[in-house]
Amino acid sequence: MTPGFRKWLAIGTGLGIEIRAEDLRVTVARLRPSGAQLVGATTIVRFRQRHATEWGAEYAEFLKQHGARHLAATVLLPRREVIVRQLTLAGVASRDLGPAIEFQLDSLHPYPEGEAVSAWARIGDGGTVLLGIARRSTIEHYIALFAEAGVKVSSFTFSAAALYSAIRLVGDPPGDGFLALCESEGGLEAYGESPARAVFSATLDASREKAAELASAELRLPQETEPLPIASLLPLKAALSDSDLSRDALAYAAALAGASPRPALSVNLLPTEQRSSSSRAMFIPTAALALALLIVLGALASISPLEDRQYRAALAAEIARLEPQARQSAALDRKIETTRARARLLDDFRRRTKADLDALNELTGLLAPPTWLNGFELTRNSVALSGEAEQAAPLLKLIDGSPMFQNSEFTIPLGRTGKNELFRIRAAREGVLP
Numbered sequence: 092m093t094p095g096f097r098k099w100l101a102i103g104t105g106l107g108i109e110i111r112a113e114d115l116r117v118t119v120a121r122l123r124p125s126g127a128q129l130v131g132a133t134t135i136v137r138f139r140q141r142h143a144t145e146w147g148a149e150y151a152e153f154l155k156q157h158g159a160r161h162l163a164a165t166v167l168l169p170r171r172e173v174i175v176r177q178l179t180l181a182g183v184a185s186r187d188l189g190p191a192i193e194f195q196l197d198s199l200h201p202y203p204e205g206e207a208v209s210a211w212a213r214i215g216d217g218g219t220v221l222l223g224i225a226r227r228s229t230i231e232h233y234i235a236l237f238a239e240a241g242v243k244v245s246s247f248t249f250s251a252a253a254l255y256s257a258i259r260l261v262g263d264p265p266g267d268g269f270l271a272l273c274e275s276e277g278g279l280e281a282y283g284e285s286p287a288r289a290v291f292s293a294t295l296d297a298s299r300e301k302a303a304e305l306a307s308a309e310l311r312l313p314q315e316t317e318p319l320p321i322a323s324l325l326p327l328k329a330a331l332s333d334s335d336l337s338r339d340a341l342a343y344a345a346a347l348a349g350a351s352p353r354p355a356l357s358v359n360l361l362p363t364e365q366r367s368s369s370s371r372a373m374f375i376p377t378a379a380l381a382l383a384l385l386i387v388l389g390a391l392a393s394i395s396p397l398e399d400r401q402y403r404a405a406l407a408a409e410i411a412r413l414e415p416q417a418r419q420s421a422a423l424d425r426k427i428e429t430t431r432a433r434a435r436l437l438d439d440f441r442r443r444t445k446a447d448l449d450a451l452n453e454l455t456g457l458l459a460p461p462t463w464l465n466g467f468e469l470t471r472n473s474v475a476l477s478g479e480a481e482q483a484a485p486l487l488k489l490i491d492g493s494p495m496f497q498n499s500e501f502t503i504p505l506g507r508t509g510k511n512e513l514f515r516i517r518a519a520r521e522g523v524l525p
Contacts, residue, residue, distance in 0.1 A: 105350025109342035120346035147240030163245035165349035243367035251292035287311035483514035
């Protein structure tokens, strides 16, 4: 999907929560084709030591102030509590990815059997898969904690999945590869992408220079690659004056991922039956735009049938106008054909007369005196002769030797009168007109 097209689908409002060691960082983000906006941000301090209903009320008041009570949160689990793996399953069909991952899942985590919760998503169009694994007891603890506080949750995910989605909402990641770093309570959190590795995510307990060196090596990037602030990768049109985006970058990324109706990458560790959805009111602008688009498409689709009807009506009128001329043309064709038939008949008669005279002339030459005839009958296909000859038998060979006759035969036995023989012969005409 091109960035220009993705931009017009970027409509929604999201709520992101980043779980830190002691605090919760909460952000509300609004996503529009014109850009993304950080609407509000707050920190719920020492949530682990306070009663859930107490900080839950603080959370609800923050949502009320920003008109976000209908939203369900996208929660980023602490990076140290999620194992992130990148698997390459080239040649595995989409329908077989799940069983293939399940088959090798036990070798990808140290948890006891039945204690692992996993979720995955394909990265791009290839066979690369981003996999997240967390301990079941950890997921259940946070489910109970947020439920007690009255926090609706749509997703438990991790920073790599949220960043991958947020970066691509209205644009593309920079260059042919990049590395980004941000401060975290466990050290420096690194996130990067490169042609050699689609996604890299790790928490590094080292200096900034050493962390950049290690992460660049994993990504196969040049050692001189300058790490970027994670906040610089995220779309931002406007932010609150009192908000430090470098501090809120991960929570803001989670909010953006939750704001998009179709996130670029969805890796959700929250069980399906525990997921809450945001109020449908947030999708009213999307529905309105979709309805307008359907109306336009319907109007465009109706143009073709209307043009077809107009074309058929014009065609019928033209046929009606030309039909008398067509009938006249057909009648004229029939007259021409009749005249041609008559001309062919006359030509045949002329040729038949010539053929008959040629046959008569041929017989006159064949039956030389003293042979003479007293009967002669000529038809289209045959000739019948009767007469007298000194010897009648050779006459058959003589007649068949002519190119005009064939299959001659006596039709009655030979008779005799005086010195001559009486004969009657019938022969077929060869090569005459039908």
